[in-house]
Amino acid sequence: MTTFIQQLINGLSVGSIYALIALGYTMVYGIIKLINFAHGDVFMAGAFVAYFSYTGLHLGFFGSLVVSMAACAVLGVVIERFAYRPLRKSTRIAALITAIGVSLFLENAGIITVGAQARGYPNMLPDTAFNLGGVTVSTKQIGIIALTVVMMVILQYIVHRTKIGKAMRAVAYDPEAAQLMGIDVDRTISFTFAIGSALAAAAGVVYGAYYSAIDPLMGIMPGLKAFIAAVLGGIGIIPGAMVGGLVLGLIETLVQSLGFSLWRDAVAFALLILILLIKPEGLFGKHAREKV
Amino acid sequence: MLNVRDLNVYYGVIHALKNISLTVGPGEIVTLIGANGAGKTTLLRTISGLITPRSGDVQFEGRSVIKTPAKEIVRLGISQVPEGRRVFATMSVEENLEMGAYLRKDKAGVQKDLEMVYSRFPRLQERRKQLAGTLSGGEQQMLAIGRALMARPRLLLLDEPSMGLAPILVQEIFQIIGEINRAGTTILLVEQNAHMALSVANRAYVLETGQIKLSGSSAELAQSEEVKKAYLGG
Numbered sequence: 001m002t003t004f005i006q007q008l009i010n011g012l013s014v015g016s017i018y019a020l021i022a023l024g025y026t027m028v029y030g031i032i033k034l035i036n037f038a039h040g041d042v043f044m045a046g047a048f049v050a051y052f053s054y055t056g057l058h059l060g061f062f063g064s065l066v067v068s069m070a071a072c073a074v075l076g077v078v079i080e081r082f083a084y085r086p087l088r089k090s091t092r093i094a095a096l097i098t099a100i101g102v103s104l105f106l107e108n109a110g111i112i113t114v115g116a117q118a119r120g121y122p123n124m125l126p127d128t129a130f131n132l133g134g135v136t137v138s139t140k141q142i143g144i145i146a147l148t149v150v151m152m153v154i155l156q157y158i159v160h161r162t163k164i165g166k167a168m169r170a171v172a173y174d175p176e177a178a179q180l181m182g183i184d185v186d187r188t189i190s191f192t193f194a195i196g197s198a199l200a201a202a203a204g205v206v207y208g209a210y211y212s213a214i215d216p217l218m219g220i221m222p223g224l225k226a227f228i229a230a231v232l233g234g235i236g237i238i239p240g241a242m243v244g245g246l247v248l249g250l251i252e253t254l255v256q257s258l259g260f261s262l263w264r265d266a267v268a269f270a271l272l273i274l275i276l277l278i279k280p281e282g283l284f285g286k287h288a289r290e291k292v
Numbered sequence: 293m294l295n296v297r298d299l300n301v302y303y304g305v306i307h308a309l310k311n312i313s314l315t316v317g318p319g320e321i322v323t324l325i326g327a328n329g330a331g332k333t334t335l336l337r338t339i340s341g342l343i344t345p346r347s348g349d350v351q352f353e354g355r356s357v358i359k360t361p362a363k364e365i366v367r368l369g370i371s372q373v374p375e376g377r378r379v380f381a382t383m384s385v386e387e388n389l390e391m392g393a394y395l396r397k398d399k400a401g402v403q404k405d406l407e408m409v410y411s412r413f414p415r416l417q418e419r420r421k422q423l424a425g426t427l428s429g430g431e432q433q434m435l436a437i438g439r440a441l442m443a444r445p446r447l448l449l450l451d452e453p454s455m456g457l458a459p460i461l462v463q464e465i466f467q468i469i470g471e472i473n474r475a476g477t478t479i480l481l482v483e484q485n486a487h488m489a490l491s492v493a494n495r496a497y498v499l500e501t502g503q504i505k506l507s508g509s510s511a512e513l514a515q516s517e518e519v520k521k522a523y524l525g526g
Binding site for chain 1: 342362392
């Protein structure tokens with residue numbers, strides 16, 4: 001039982017990171033039907049901005065987190081404005097290929113500016129482990145899970161209670177009808193990229209703090225995993241991304257704890273294939289029905 | 293109030309609207325009847341700024357609006373109830389209505405209009421927290437109309453409000469259209485149901501393959517042999 005709870009906590013920590021990244025994937029897909037493959041690299045950029053804010057500018061954990069989220073929000077908006085918006089009316093495959101191009105661009109820009117070698121991440125979060133009846137919990141893990149919960153609550157608030165959040169949902173459902181309401185579709189899409197990218201940045205900071213090392217290619221694997229999480233929950237569905245991320249984290253941790261560490265990534269991708277075969281609309285997805 | 297002059301619209305090589313001219317005066321209900329594919333929806337979409345015409349002009353209250361993007365047209369006072377209702381199915385009834393008032397800053401006025409819409413459509417009030425996608429077709433049509441009213445339009449464009457509705461509901465919707473007009477909103481109504489449309493409108497235009505074939509008062513057109521034969525089933 002203690003082992004189980006131990007793995008549950010480990011799984012939730014990893015899953016939190018996936019969930020934060022998956023939210024950006026799913027929000028962008030929801031609104032412009034694009035799998036933004038550069039999203040994992042925004043996550044990487046977030047980790048680096050916080051790294052330099054912390055070590056260079058001595059802003060502390062929360063200061064670095066805020067700076068990183070703000071910087072990535074701007075990065076996300078710039079990417080959308082210059083790479084995706086000109087292709088809004090092109091085929092989806094053109095936009096998808098562009099997204100892969102942006103991803104490669106960010107990775108290589110990262111290698112040029114900060115070097116390819118991994119860096120040790122500063123200990124931003126206090127790291128004391130304590131023992132609760134045989135279960136070891138670190139303050140880092142609690143911090144990660146708490147931060148994720150706070151982010152999700154804020155996101156839910158924005159999406160369901162604010163005017164811009166409601167506009168996001170309206171544009172996601174029917175951009176043309178949204179225009180007829182006077183909603184500025186371009187601005188709403190920009191806002192979606194800003195929010196999604198800020199969440200990816202937060203995930204990047206948390207990832208650095210958890211795994212203690214970052215490098216310019218660090219976004220590739222978590223980016224793909226978060227994509228799986230988003231599909232698992234139902235791409236385009238916000239609660240789906242949250243649950244998908246946590247479930248994927250738990251499954252991976254389970255596989256590891258059973259002694260099949262080397263199979264961890266394979267299991268994640270097998271899960272993607274399975275979900276696409278059996279329930280392609282995801283756990284939270286519904287078949288669209290029309291009423292007359 | 294609305295003045296459409298020599299309008300030509302193309303979809304690629306297809307000439308969808310050919311030299312269309314029509315007017316809608318303040319306080320009127322004007323209807324545009326015609327078969328499927330005649331260009332009725334295209335005309336409304338052009339007025340709303342979703343389509344840019346090749347030539348001709350659309351003037352609203354004396355100013356040309358053909359270069360005005362859709363999101364600005366609403367601000368000028370034109371709201372459209374699109375064909376097929378297009379309510380935001382994943383949002384609640386009340387959120388749909390809030391979206392209708394998206395550009396408005398006067399919170400008190402919006403609240404007042406929300407109450408006005410609820411009193412006009414009591415069923416929407418009963419279902420205000422329900423997702424719009426779970427409403428029946430008639431309720432969705434009411435929501436689409438209510439949503440457009442939330443922008444407080446001076447000109448309301450209605451595209452096929454009777455589509456897919458049971459006869460009893462069609463009657464109800466047309467009664468409401470009359471009420472909205474009497475409360476001071478000018479209406480341009482596109483309909484396939486010529487009988488209902490002519491019964492509520494002051495004047496009418498008949499659109500056929502992108503051209504205006506006939507126009508006149510509703511009473512005149514309802515008596516016209518041509519209209520009777522082609523649109524009134526006899």
